[in-house]
Amino acid sequence: xxxxxxxxxxxxxxxxxxxxxxxxxxxxxxxxxxxxxxxxxxxxxxxxxxxxxxxxxxxxxxxxxxxxxxxxxxxxxxxxxxxxxxxxxxxxxxxxxxxxxxxxxxxxxxxxxxxxxxxxxxxxxxxxxxxxxxxxxxxxxxxxxxxxxxxxxxxxxxxxxxxxxxxxxxxxxxxxxxxxxxxxxxxxxxxxxxxxxxxxxxxxxxxxxxxxxxxxxxxxxxxxxxxxxxxxxxxxxxxxxxxxxxxxxxxxxxxxxxxxxxxxxxxxxxxxxxxxxxxxxxxxxxxxxxxxxxxxxxxxxxxxxxxxxxxxxxxxxxxxxxxxxxxxxxxxxxxxxxxxxxx
Amino acid sequence: xxxxxxxxxxxxxxxxxxxxxxxxxxxxxxxxxxxxxxxxxxxxxxxxxxxxxxxxxxxxxxxxxxxxxxxxxxxxxxxxxxxxxxxxxxxxxxxxxxxxxxxxxxxxxxxxxxxxxxxxxxxxxxxxxxxxxxxxxxxxxxxxxxxxxxxxxxxxxxxxxxxxxxxxxxxxxxxxxxxxxxxxxxxxxxxxxxxxxxxxxxxxxxxxxxxxxxxxxxxxxxxxxxxxxxxxxxxxxxxxxxxxxxxxxxxxxxxxxxxxxxxxxxxxxxxxxxxxxxxxxxxxxxxxxxxxxxxxxxxxxxxxxxxxxxxxxxxxxxxxxxxxxxxxxxxxxxxxxxxxxxx
Ligand SMILES: NC(=O)c1ccc[n+]([C@@H]2O[C@H](COP(=O)([O-])OP(=O)(O)OC[C@H]3O[C@@H](n4cnc5c(N)ncnc54)[C@H](OP(=O)(O)O)[C@@H]3O)[C@@H](O)[C@H]2O)c1
Ligand SMILES: NC(=O)c1ccc[n+]([C@@H]2O[C@H](COP(=O)([O-])OP(=O)(O)OC[C@H]3O[C@@H](n4cnc5c(N)ncnc54)[C@H](OP(=O)(O)O)[C@@H]3O)[C@@H](O)[C@H]2O)c1
Numbered sequence: 001x002x003x004x005x006x007x008x009x010x011x012x013x014x015x016x017x018x019x020x021x022x023x024x025x026x027x028x029x030x031x032x033x034x035x036x037x038x039x040x041x042x043x044x045x046x047x048x049x050x051x052x053x054x055x056x057x058x059x060x061x062x063x064x065x066x067x068x069x070x071x072x073x074x075x076x077x078x079x080x081x082x083x084x085x086x087x088x089x090x091x092x093x094x095x096x097x098x099x100x101x102x103x104x105x106x107x108x109x110x111x112x113x114x115x116x117x118x119x120x121x122x123x124x125x126x127x128x129x130x131x132x133x134x135x136x137x138x139x140x141x142x143x144x145x146x147x148x149x150x151x152x153x154x155x156x157x158x159x160x161x162x163x164x165x166x167x168x169x170x171x172x173x174x175x176x177x178x179x180x181x182x183x184x185x186x187x188x189x190x191x192x193x194x195x196x197x198x199x200x201x202x203x204x205x206x207x208x209x210x211x212x213x214x215x216x217x218x219x220x221x222x223x224x225x226x227x228x229x230x231x232x233x234x235x236x237x238x239x240x241x242x243x244x245x246x247x248x249x250x251x252x253x254x255x256x257x258x259x260x261x262x263x264x265x266x267x268x269x270x271x272x273x274x275x276x277x278x279x280x281x282x283x284x285x286x287x288x289x290x291x292x293x294x295x296x297x298x299x300x301x302x303x304x305x306x307x308x309x310x311x312x313x314x315x316x317x318x319x320x321x322x323x324x325x326x327x328x329x330x331x332x333x334x335x336x337x338x339x340x341x342x343x
Numbered sequence: 344x345x346x347x348x349x350x351x352x353x354x355x356x357x358x359x360x361x362x363x364x365x366x367x368x369x370x371x372x373x374x375x376x377x378x379x380x381x382x383x384x385x386x387x388x389x390x391x392x393x394x395x396x397x398x399x400x401x402x403x404x405x406x407x408x409x410x411x412x413x414x415x416x417x418x419x420x421x422x423x424x425x426x427x428x429x430x431x432x433x434x435x436x437x438x439x440x441x442x443x444x445x446x447x448x449x450x451x452x453x454x455x456x457x458x459x460x461x462x463x464x465x466x467x468x469x470x471x472x473x474x475x476x477x478x479x480x481x482x483x484x485x486x487x488x489x490x491x492x493x494x495x496x497x498x499x500x501x502x503x504x505x506x507x508x509x510x511x512x513x514x515x516x517x518x519x520x521x522x523x524x525x526x527x528x529x530x531x532x533x534x535x536x537x538x539x540x541x542x543x544x545x546x547x548x549x550x551x552x553x554x555x556x557x558x559x560x561x562x563x564x565x566x567x568x569x570x571x572x573x574x575x576x577x578x579x580x581x582x583x584x585x586x587x588x589x590x591x592x593x594x595x596x597x598x599x600x601x602x603x604x605x606x607x608x609x610x611x612x613x614x615x616x617x618x619x620x621x622x623x624x625x626x627x628x629x630x631x632x633x634x635x636x637x638x639x640x641x642x643x644x645x646x647x648x649x650x651x652x653x654x655x656x657x658x659x660x661x662x663x664x665x666x667x668x669x670x671x672x673x674x675x676x677x678x679x680x681x682x683x684x685x686x
Contacts, residue, residue, distance in 0.1 A: 006620075006647055008587060016587040018616065020646055116646055151648040172645065244351060244359040273361065277349075287637070287655070294630070294637045294655060302515065302658030303363055303459055304349055305494040310655035312630070312637060315645030 003034055003099065007147035010122050012076070019120040019147075025076035027122035027145060036102055036146040037095040041111075042139045043068075043118065044165065046087040049080035050136040056082075061131035068138060072125050079119035086118030087136070089144055090161065100148055111155040113168060114146060115321065121145065153321035159328065163335070166342040167324050170195035173265060173288050174202035174327060175320035176313060180261055180284055181206035188250060188259045188278055190240050191266030192217035192226050194342050195288055199263045200231045201327055201334050214253060216246065225341070229333035240266045243273035250278040264289050264313075272296040273304075281307050288313035346377055346442065350490035353465050355419070362463040362490075368419035370465035370488060379445055379489040380438035383468075384454075385482045386411075386461065387508065389430040392423035393479040399425075404474035411481060415468050422462035429461030430479070432487055433504065443491055456504075456511060457487070458494040458664065496664035502671065506678070509685040510667050513538035516608060516631050517545035517670060518663035519656060523604055523627055524549035531593060531602045531621055533583050534609030535560040535569050537685050538631055542606045543574045544670055544677050557596060559589065568684070572676035583609045586616035593621040607632050607656075615639040616647075624650050631656035 009032070011017050012024040019025055031037035045053075045068070057063040072078050079086050093110045096103045106112065114121060122145040130139040146152060153168050155161060173195040181187055187203040189196045192215040204213050215232035217223050223235040236249045250258060258280045264271060269291035276297070279285055285308055287297065292312075301308050328335045352375070354360050355367040362368055374380035388396075388411070400406040415421050422429050436453045439446045449455065457464060465488040473482040489495060496511050498504060516538040524530055530546040532539045535558040546556050558575035560566050566578040579592045593601060601623045607614060612634035619640070622628055628651055630640065635655075644651050671678045 006587075016585055018586060018647075116648065117642075120646055149648040151645070242359055243361060244349075290638055290641065292637045294635045294640075295633055297637075297655045298633065298658060299460075301655075302494070303463055304361075305459065305492040305659050306657075307659065307661055308657060310657060312640045312644075312653035312655060314649075314651060314653060315641060316648050316650065318650055 004032075005034060005148040007120070007122070007145075010145070019077070020117065023075065025122045027076040027124045029143070031095045031097055031145065033097045034099040034148040035097045036093065036100045036106070036150075038089070038091040038112065038114070038144045038146060039094040040089050040091040040123070040140055040142045040144050042137050043078060043089050044087045045078070045136045045138065046080070046083070046085040046118075047136055048083045049085045049087065052080055052082050054133070059133055061133060064131050064133065065128040065138065069125055069128060072123055077118060077121055077123050084119065086121070088114050088118060089121070090155070091144065094143065102152070106154065112152045113155055113165060114144070115151040115153055115168060115171075115316075116146070121150070151316055156325055159325075160343070162343045163328070163338060164325060166194065166338055167198065167328055168321055170198060171320045171324035172315035172317060173263070173313060174198040175317035175323050176286055176311070177202045177263055178206055178323060179317070180286065183208045183210040185260040186212045186214070186254055186257065187261045187263065188214040188216055189263045189265060190216045190246070190271060190275055191264065191289065192219075192222045193265065193267060196263075196265035197226060197231060197334060197337060198324060198327060199265060200226060201331050203263070204231065205327070212254070214250065214259070216240065216249070225337060229337060231334065238274075240271040240274045241268060243277050246274035247277035259283060261286070264292065267291070269293065270296070273300050276301050276304065276306055276308055279306070279308050284309040284311065286311045286313055347375075348377060348491040350463070350465070350488075353488070362420070363460065366418065368465045370419040370467045372486070374438045374440055374488065376440045377442040377491040378440045379436065379443045379449070379493075381432070381434040381455065381457070381487045381489060382437040383432050383434040383466070383483055383485045383487050385480050386421060386432050387430045388421070388479045388481065389423070389426070389428040389461075390479055391426045392428045392430065395423055395425050397476070402476055404476060407474050407476065408471040408481065412468055412471060415466055420461060420464055420466050427462065429464070431457050431461060432464070433498070434487065437486065445495070449497065454498040455495045456498055456508060457489060458496055458511060458514075458659075459489070464488065464493070494659055499668055502668075503686070505686045506671070506681055507668060509537065509681055510541065510671055511664055513541060514663045514667035515658035515660060516606070516656060517541040518660035518666050519629055519654070520545045520606055521549055521666065522660070523629065526551045526553040528603040529555045529557070529597055529600065530604045530606070531557040531559055532606045532608060533559045533589075533614060533618055534607065534632065535565045536608065536610060539606075539608040540569060540574060540677060540680060541667060541670060542608060543569060544674050546606070547574065548670075555597070557593065557602070559583065559592070568680060572680060574677065583614040583617045584611065586620050589617035590620035602626060604629070607635065610634070612636065613639070616643050619644050619647065619649055619651055622649070622651050627652040627654065629654045629656055
């Protein structure tokens with residue numbers, strides 16, 4: 001077993017607490033044997049955190065920079081003490097500990113993005129070089145440490161960072177879809193936004209021409225964009241909070257059969273029942289929406305006596321970053337959609 | 344397809360709203376073609392609801408009875424307007440609509456318990472015969488309606504109602520465990536209370552002598568009771584909110600291998616990470632605890648880069664009631680444990 005894969009030894013003064021929960025991390029060098037050292041280029045601060053800082057100190061770059069430096073100096077990580085959230089970073093590999101699993105895959109100098117939150121990443125800022133207020137980004141000089149369990153993606157050289165990051169942000173979703181879609185299935189994606197588009201493309205790929213893909217969204221525009229590039233067989237304009245309406249629309253579109261798999265990528269709450277009622281008995285719902293309520297799903301399925309397998313959308317699956325970037329490469333229309341909508 | 348399996352036609356004045364969410368149901372006779380009519384004997388009011396009523400009107404049976412009658416008269420169902428919760432009922436089958444799925448399985452006169460909430464069950468109370476304040480139960484004369492999708496259990500004649508109801512209350516848990524346990528697995532159950540004991544017994548059964556069952560609980564007493572009757576191979580006294588401690592205890596008990604399946608039946612919050620860190624890469628966690636936070640599970644697994652399948656514990660699986668009652672029958676020691684602890 002790798003020693004300290006979760007970075008417990010970097011937590012200051014709180015035994016048995018994971019880095020995410022810790023008040024303070026010890027970010028100093030040297031890099032330990034199961035760690036990866038990163039020469040940081042920029043921090044993408046979580047939107048809620050950046051807004052809180054801006055609301056607090058004002059929009060002036062120097063003030064924002066000072067506040068960020070203060071947080072990182074105090075906590076050894078960029079975790080906003082008010083929102084609790086972090087963000088992610090871009091940089092180059094500087095050193096790979098002999099027991100870090102990336103040894104053999106990455107090499108010094110590779111550009112990577114971390115896919116774990118800054119809220120658990122030891123960080124030292126030597127200098128803030130620029131604050132890009134409109135995109136929540138700060139360019140810095142400094143170093144960060146990735147634990148053996150910390151996920152990352154190698155940044156591709158065939159697309160701009162912004163495009164890669166937009167897709168990597170939600171790459172767990174298509175990767176999980178790939179595990180559950182089999183040819184012949186009827187698959188519905190509820191919420192046809194950024195993650196929804198990737199899920200639709202992945203589902204269509206895994207169906208290998210046998211089966212059916214439904215896109216459901218409240219936005220006519222989002223649906224038109226997806227239909228226009230052939231990402232779905234049927235587009236249904238529905239409000240996902242109206243469970244019965246959604247069920248009826250799906251039932252009609254599937255000749256009463258309903259779906260084998262429903263993927264919930266909606267950005268609003270109260271959409272559990274629409275997902276549950278839209279699957280066949282014995283079907284599966286994958287909940288990616290962070291607005292999912294555990295009890296609404298558990299009690300909802302029981303209340304309607306539905307034998308449905310309900311999965312919590314894990315943001316991580318091995319190979320999820322490559323799978324997602326490959327999806328953009330193999331589907332030029334999807335890439336274009338991303339370039340126009342999400343970059 | 345069965346017409347109106349969810350009882351939408353019983354909702355008064357709100358189109359497309361499910362009975363659970365509806366302000367008012369129409370509980371009048373006759374029984375419709377996809378419905379089951381029940382001659383009600385007693386209502387087991389949800390604990391939170393009963394307490395609210397008691398706190399509001401006082402502990403006097405007549406006052407509690409009056410308040411319950413008032414709610415049911417107004418809403419056509421026993422859904423406490425403050426807590427939103429219901430409970431379940433016991434009664435005898437009075438009529439089975441020609442399109443209700445129980446036709447063929449049940450017969451008029453059978454005693455059943457509903458396993459869907461009173462909060463979605465059309466109900467008429469003609470008379471309240473007794474209020475049992477200490478056990479949140481009221482005996483009534485009246486009728487209730489079960490929709491085609493509404494789950495129920497036939498009450499067994501070889502055990503007291505109280506015992507059957509205690510087990511049926513959590514019967515979804517062992518039924519789901521039965522789907523995931525295969526011989527050779529290492530299975531941990533976090534929270535060795537009522538549902539935990541059933542899950543342990545079911546897991547042990549499905550391992551067929553190959554594999555290992557771990558019981559984890561904060562209570563020495565609960566663990567001793569389970570170990571005493573051979574329901575687990577290893578009992579670990581841990582606080583499930585302390586993720587790292589739990590992981591270390593499980594790691595030690597499994598020679599560093601961790602578990603294939605973790606079943607979370609703890610009654611407290613903040614136990615997601617303990618579950619996630621205790622499974623192997625590629626393993627599965629079933630969350631039954633209603634204190635589970637969706638985001639803590641989803642972001643937690645991502646934060647530690649764990650490839651874990653996470654399931655929302657559906658309270659319903661076909662055959663769950665019979666499976667659970669059979670478990671009590673085939674395991675006299677488990678039955679005894681239930682009789683002493685949960686009846
Ligand atoms: N667990 C994970 O790893 C993971 C991975 C990917 C995504 N997610 C989560 O999934 C959710 C979606 O993310 P995203 O980036 O795809 O967001 P997004 O691009 O904003 O897409 C959400 C879509 O849902 C639509 N929508 C909003 N209200 C709706 C309603 N009432 N009925 C039907 N559709 C509605 C939106 O339409 P409008 O544009 O008209 O509002 C939009 O098209 C977020 O909660 C995200 O955190 C989690
Ligand atoms: N989705 C479903 O259909 C379904 C089915 C079954 C159960 N459930 C849910 O599962 C949960 C458990 O139900 P239950 O009836 O089994 O409850 P229970 O009998 O109270 O069992 C819970 C157990 O957890 C233990 N516990 C409490 N705090 C703990 C901690 N910090 N660390 C470790 N163990 C701890 C309790 O010990 P103490 O006795 O010492 O407090 C108790 O033994 C509830 O939330 C229930 O609603 C859901």
